[in-house]
Amino acid sequence: CLLACSLAQDGHPAVLLEHLPKAPDTEDRRLYALSTASLQFLETQGLYSRLGPSCCRVFSDLEISVFREPARVRFAASDLGGFLLGGLVYASDLSRVLARRVSELGIPTQRFDPDELEQTAQGWVIGRGEAACRAALLVVAEGGQSRLRERFRIPVETLDYGEEALTFGLATEHDLGSTPRQVFTPWGPLGLLLAPDDIVQGVWSMPAATGAGVAR
Incomplete structure (x- = not known):
């Protein structure tokens, strides 16, 4: 557009x-x-x-x-x-x-x-x-x-890194500031961004076998 x-x-x-x-x-x-x-x-x-x-x-x-x-x-x-x-x-x-x-x-x-x-x-x-x-x-x-x-038979290449992304929104009383954060954890990298409505949005990448347990 x-x-x-x-x-x-x-x-x-x-x-x-x-x-x-x-x-x-x-x-x-x-x-x-x-x-x-x-x-x-x-x-x-x-x-x-x-x-x-x-x-x-x-x-x-x-x-x-x-x-x-x-x-x-x-x-x-x-x-x-x-x-x-x-x-x-x-x-x-x-x-x-x-x-x-x-x-x-x-x-x-x-x-x-x-x-x-x-x-x-x-x-x-x-x-x-x-x-x-x-x-x-x-x-x-x-x-x-x-x-x-x-x-038109346009080829599509699929890459599987064996990882999953867990996304979530978090409302907190703590002032986390507006600075984006990238945190390297034992389970995989965690990205935190503050949305316009002051809800912290997170993306956590981790191995597929670990993702199900963390989500629970």
Whole structure:
């Protein structure tokens, strides 16, 4: 979506194509982790300022430690020549901001059936008849069960590291601060991030055999 906005802002024709049904207009409280590059891209589109502190938490420093020991390493984004290390944003808030920008730029959005996508010598044809779109560049963002991947036999490489990720949200009365933490524990690395609603979000990676016991 950001790529389409960037192209349209530079005067290039862009179309957003969706083959999934439109999601209901509800609050999607999933959190997306945004990299520094994604935040900078949002800023170039004038969208970063629209993501207020109530829906977006950004991080400018990081703390790395070993289980039950004082922090070993602390560094700031300024040490790396940047202004941010990344952030968390609620899915519904990000979707609304992007949808508003798409509307402002007049980018058309249309539904299509993946089976109607055809590759030609000049590029791609999406759809049929008068509603067909022709594109020199097609950017596809789909998951592992993509019909487009299957149709065009795009290979998918699966890597199994024998690990599981335990995710959780933690409400605590202790002030943990807004600094993200990476803690190396005997069971695997634990990442802690403070969400916009002051709930600590954790991701704990560990061997699959250990994960079930820890989850219980």
